[in-house]
Amino acid sequence: MIKNNNPILISACLAGLCCRYDGRSRPNDKVVELIKKGNVILVCPEQLGGLPTPRVGAERVGDKVLTKEGTDVTSQYQKGAEEVIKLAKLVDCKKAILKAKSPSCGSNMIYDGTFSGTLTEGNGVCAELLKKNGIEVVTENEI
Numbered sequence: 001m002i003k004n005n006n007p008i009l010i011s012a013c014l015a016g017l018c019c020r021y022d023g024r025s026r027p028n029d030k031v032v033e034l035i036k037k038g039n040v041i042l043v044c045p046e047q048l049g050g051l052p053t054p055r056v057g058a059e060r061v062g063d064k065v066l067t068k069e070g071t072d073v074t075s076q077y078q079k080g081a082e083e084v085i086k087l088a089k090l091v092d093c094k095k096a097i098l099k100a101k102s103p104s105c106g107s108n109m110i111y112d113g114t115f116s117g118t119l120t121e122g123n124g125v126c127a128e129l130l131k132k133n134g135i136e137v138v139t140e141n142e143i
Contacts, residue, residue: 009088009096011105012042014140019044023054028140031097045104045126049080060103061113068115077104081126085133096130100139107137
């Protein structure tokens with residue numbers, strides 16, 4: 001699947017870094033093996049947008065991202081996505097492997113905003129911006 005020399009953006013939580021909303025990670029064996037081969041850049045759009053770790057869980061509701069408590073964190077998610085796209089352009093990135101279902105990184109399917117675990121079609125804020133800029137986005141479930 002990934003066969004060029006351009007760096008690959010990867011969600012840092014998939015590498016085992018504790019940057020998820022709950023302060024944990026979601027290491028993925030296939031992703032970790034890919035990282036060991038080099039030429040990857042780890043990112044956490046939420047942290048790049050200024051959100052702390054841990055943080056209250058959030059889900060995408062239309063064009064907004066709201067926490068479970070109802071706080072609008074859209075601007076932080078947008079800022080993080082913009083920082084990731086700056087980095088992607090700087091290093092001529094063509095592909096990204098991002099965390100599935102995330103309101104930032106999810107690709108094609110994300111949580112529906114009800115905090116019930118229900119999925120809906122859509123992309124996270126960062127995944128959407130990367131795709132709009134011609135960068136292929138897949139999740140850890142697709143490698």
